[in-house]
Amino acid sequence: xxxxxxxxxxxxxxxxxxxxxxxxxxxxxxxxxxxxxxxxxxxxxxxxxxxxxxxxxxxxxxxxxxxxxxxxxxxxxxxxxxxxxxxxxxxxxxxxxxxxxxxxxxxxxxxxxxxxxxxxxxxxxxxxxxxxxxxxxxxxxxxxxxxxxxxxxxxxxx
Numbered sequence: 227x228x229x230x231x232x233x234x235x236x237x238x239x240x241x242x243x244x245x246x247x248x249x250x251x252x253x254x255x256x257x258x259x260x261x262x263x264x265x266x267x268x269x270x271x272x273x274x275x276x277x278x279x280x281x282x283x284x285x286x287x288x289x290x291x292x293x294x295x296x297x298x299x300x301x302x303x304x305x306x307x308x309x310x311x312x313x314x315x316x317x318x319x320x321x322x323x324x325x326x327x328x329x330x331x332x333x334x335x336x337x338x339x340x341x342x343x344x345x346x347x348x349x350x351x352x353x354x355x356x357x358x359x360x361x362x363x364x365x366x367x368x369x370x371x372x373x374x375x376x377x378x379x380x381x382x383x384x
Contacts, residue, residue, distance in 0.1 A: 229302040229303055231299075231302065231321055232299070232300050233259050233275060233277075233298065233299045233300075234259065234296070234297070234298045235257040235258050235260070235272070235275070235297065236295065236296055237256070237257060237291055237293050237295050238255075238256040238257070239255070239293045240255075240291070241254065241279075241287050241288045241291050242255070250280065250281060251282070251284040251285045251288075252279070253278070253279045253284035253285070253287045254277070255277055255287070255291065256274050256275065256277065257274070258272045258273070259272060259273050259275055261273060275321060276318070276320040277320065278304075278321070278322050278323065279326060283326060287326055291326075291328065295328065295330050296329040297327065297328055298326070298327040299323045299326055299327075300323065300324065300326075301321045301324050303319065303320075303321055304319070305317060305319050306318050
């Protein structure tokens with residue numbers, strides 16, 4: 227059996243960092259992921275997917291992610307339920323992330339081709355590959371050209 231999901235989208239608001247009573251960090255945020263088609267009005271629609279991260283990954287996401295940032299999330303889908311104050315059963319579907327990749331620079335302002343990609347992993351599973359990983363790709367092989375790279379969505383493998 228397999229339960230893996232990979233999403234790329236933009237944060238709808240800054241992540242919320244909390245701690246469990248036992249002191250474990252947990253962060254929640256929502257990722258807006260565009261649908262591959264347009265609606266009847268010709269406008270692009272999006273799905274708003276709740277994401278949860280735990281422990282060190284949660285603290286890292288809370289420190290570095292901000293509203294509007296393009297982010298890739300890898301994890302698993304989890305459905306949980308609880309009884310609300312009115313006694314009704316509430317079902318929640320969310321992605322439990324074990325790897326988060328920041329796809330845009332943390333710098334504010336114009337793009338100018340200065341892209342920075344950071345990857346943070348945590349938890350257990352095949353996406354972790356040996357513990358928490360943090361890699362920055364600061365060496366752009368095209369930096370000598372000084373021109374932005376034009377890549378269409380059709381060229382992307384996902």
